[in-house]
Amino acid sequence: MHSIDLTLTISGSTPSFPDSPKTQLISWSNIKEDGYNMELLFFSSHTGTHIDAPFHFVRNGLKINQIPLDRLIGKGILVKIHKPKNTAITKSDILLFEKNHGIIPSNSSVFFISGWIKNLQKKNYFKENPGLSVSAAKYLASKKINLVGIDSPSIDLGKDISFRVHNELSQNNILIVENLINLDKINSLTFDFSILPLKLKDATGSPVRAVAFCN
Numbered sequence: 001m002h003s004i005d006l007t008l009t010i011s012g013s014t015p016s017f018p019d020s021p022k023t024q025l026i027s028w029s030n031i032k033e034d035g036y037n038m039e040l041l042f043f044s045s046h047t048g049t050h051i052d053a054p055f056h057f058v059r060n061g062l063k064i065n066q067i068p069l070d071r072l073i074g075k076g077i078l079v080k081i082h083k084p085k086n087t088a089i090t091k092s093d094i095l096l097f098e099k100n101h102g103i104i105p106s107n108s109s110v111f112f113i114s115g116w117i118k119n120l121q122k123k124n125y126f127k128e129n130p131g132l133s134v135s136a137a138k139y140l141a142s143k144k145i146n147l148v149g150i151d152s153p154s155i156d157l158g159k160d161i162s163f164r165v166h167n168e169l170s171q172n173n174i175l176i177v178e179n180l181i182n183l184d185k186i187n188s189l190t191f192d193f194s195i196l197p198l199k200l201k202d203a204t205g206s207p208v209r210a211v212a213f214c215n
Contacts, residue, residue, distance in 0.1 A: 006180045006193075006210035008048040008120075017153065018126055020044045045205040049179045051197050056204040057163065057170035064203040071146055071175060076193045076212070077104055078186055080113040085124065088133035088157055089114070094140075101189055109147040109193065110140065113183045116152040129158040137165040141172040147195070149177035149210075177210065186212050 008014060014023045021044060029038040045064075046052070054061030081093050089112060098104060114130045129152040132140075137155075140148060148155060148169060155176050156165045169176055177195055192213040197206030 001192075001213050001215055004182050004185050004212040004214060006049065006182050006195075006212055007208065008179055008181055010043065010048045010207060013121075014043075014048050015120060015125060015153075016044065016047065020046070023047055043207075045200065045203050045207070046178075048207050049177070049181065049210050050205050050207045051195060052166065052170070052176040052178070052205045053203070054170040054173050054175075055202075056176075057166050061170055062173060063201075064197050064206050065199050065201050067175065067197070072196055073194045074109055074146070074192070076109045076111050076149070076191050078111050078113065078183065078189050078191065079104075080184075082113070082115045083130035085116075085128035085130065086157060086159055087130050089130065089136055090133045091135040091139045094136055104143060104145075106143045107146050108143070109149070110145055111149040111177075111180065111183060111193075112151070114150060114152050115184075117179070117181050124158075126153050127158045129153055131155050131157040131160070132165045134164050134168060137168040141168060141174060144172075145174050147175040147177060149180050149195075151180045151183050153179055177208065180210060182212075186214055188214060 016022055023043040026040040028040050053064045055063045079097050081089050116129050119125045156163050195208050195210045197208045200206050
């Protein structure tokens with residue numbers, strides 16, 4: 001079994017969502033003056049490869065520190081549906097995947113390869129990204145899906161400022177992971193994964209270290 005890192009490196013050049021603070025890693029101490037190196041971290045809890053807790057969109061939703069570990073470690077299903085900019089992955093797309101590869105079981109964790117991550121440093125990354133349609137989100141919610149991941153900055157279309165898919169999934173207690181990388185390096189439709197956030201009290205999200213384990 002080998003591991004595949006699905007995580008963006010967080011640095012000063014990591015793009016931030018519009019209106020979010022720019023990521024900064026600020027030197028605080030150094031070996032010459034203090035005897036050790038240390039830095040301060042300044043960035044949104046939704047920076048880089050990160051997880052959204054339901055509390056991000058639901059008043060009484062599950063918070064990051066309340067997510068059970070068994071929801072963050074498990075088996076994933078890889079769904080490859082490349083879409084051009086401003087185009088949604090639909091319920092019909094998912095049904096076609098199931099026709100060709102088998103039904104996605106209830107309580108699964110589903111990872112979508114859109115191919116959009118290649119545009120990470122482009123100006124349209126946050127504004128024109130593909131995402132899920134509301135019909136696709138409702139279909140996944142009907143299956144009581146555990147987690148939905150995607151290799152784009154948002155599970156919603158970039159142009160959908162009402163966050164309808166975030167709301168649909170969050171209201172159904174479905175975890176959301178965004179900005180995944182290297183999904184195309186996974187060589188099977190199913191794989192083991194670990195997606196571990198910081199245990200931040202009452203937080204809406206957290207950067208994660210996301211890893212796939214493949215044979």
